[in-house]
Amino acid sequence: MITVHHLNNSRSQRVLWLLEELGLDYEVQRYERDPKTSLAPASLRAVHPLGKSPVVTDGELTLAESGAIIEYLVDRHGQGRLVPAPGTPERLRYTYWLHYAEGSAMPPLLLSLIFARLPRGPMPFFVRPIARGISDKVMKTFVGPQLRLHLDYMESELGKATWFAGEQFSAADIQMSFPIEAAALRGGLGASRPKLAAWLERIHARPAYQRALEKGGPYEIIG
Incomplete structure (x- = not known):
């Protein structure tokens, strides 16, 4: 199961959108920013050492960085959707x-x-x-x-x-x-x-x- 470690008001919103476009099943693990500093909570470091979002887990895989996540999800689960044909x-x-x-x-x-x-x-x-x-x-x-x-x-x-x-x-x-x-x-x-x-x-x-x-x-x- 794909899990999105989702920080409010962050780039991880794009990952949720991609998963909805692809029609994939996924879970959302929510994290809230500090109301004073707007920083991500320290608990995100338990998922990825940088403690930032987005991060996804898919089985044993943990992956950060929006671009890398998007490429992985499209290549692994997209079945040719949302990406133009190679060589074009x-x-x-x-x-x-x-x-x-x-x-x-x-x-x-x-x-x-x-x-x-x-x-x-x-x-x-x-x-x-x-x-x-x-x-x-x-x-x-x-x-x-x-x-x-x-x-x-x-x-x-x-x-x-x-x-x-x-x-x-x-x-x-x-x-x-x-x-x-x-x-x-x-x-x-x-x-x-x-x-x-x-x-x-x-x-x-x-x-x-x-x-x-x-x-x-x-x-x-x-x-």
């Missing part, structure tokens, strides 16, 4: 977006979160204006331009096909959901990126996405 241009795009989601799209989003929180952190009152100045400078000169660059790139790529790998929905779209939802939460889409907004509407309307929300509980990306 769509398969190459599929592989690219599967890795791009965490390797390229998420770093500037994480930096945006860190520098947005920096001025609100505990510090002496006389240091706060300095922290705010540093944060504003980094956001203006580096993080903001990087975010716009990646969002514009994704918008243009969705102009080539309905889904990220091509005209068929694939597991690459599931993997891409977290960074794009995070960008939408932080106001990075807007009227200038209608294709990304329409893509979000399409994935949110999928029955399997809705079932995954029911299984995983309330879902709000930490922002």
Whole structure:
């Protein structure tokens, strides 16, 4: 039996969605973030040494990392579903977006979160204006331009096909959901990126996405 070690408001929501798309039986082991720090509980380290989510167990196998989990589940249990045929241009795009989601799209989003929180952190009152100045400078000169660059790139790529790998929905779209939802939460889409907004509407309307929300509980990306 596949078990998803599911942390609330986390990347593991994507794994639940994939399992629902594939129609597989699975169990959910729930973990809750610390309400003050938003960190995962220490009990997750009993499952995987890094103590982070997502983690799945399947028999004797324990596997972490969203991309690796998605590849494993599609290859082991997908029976050819949600992945383009080998040797096709769509398969190459599929592989690219599967890795791009965490390797390229998420770093500037994480930096945006860190520098947005920096001025609100505990510090002496006389240091706060300095922290705010540093944060504003980094956001203006580096993080903001990087975010716009990646969002514009994704918008243009969705102009080539309905889904990220091509005209068929694939597991690459599931993997891409977290960074794009995070960008939408932080106001990075807007009227200038209608294709990304329409893509979000399409994935949110999928029955399997809705079932995954029911299984995983309330879902709000930490922002």
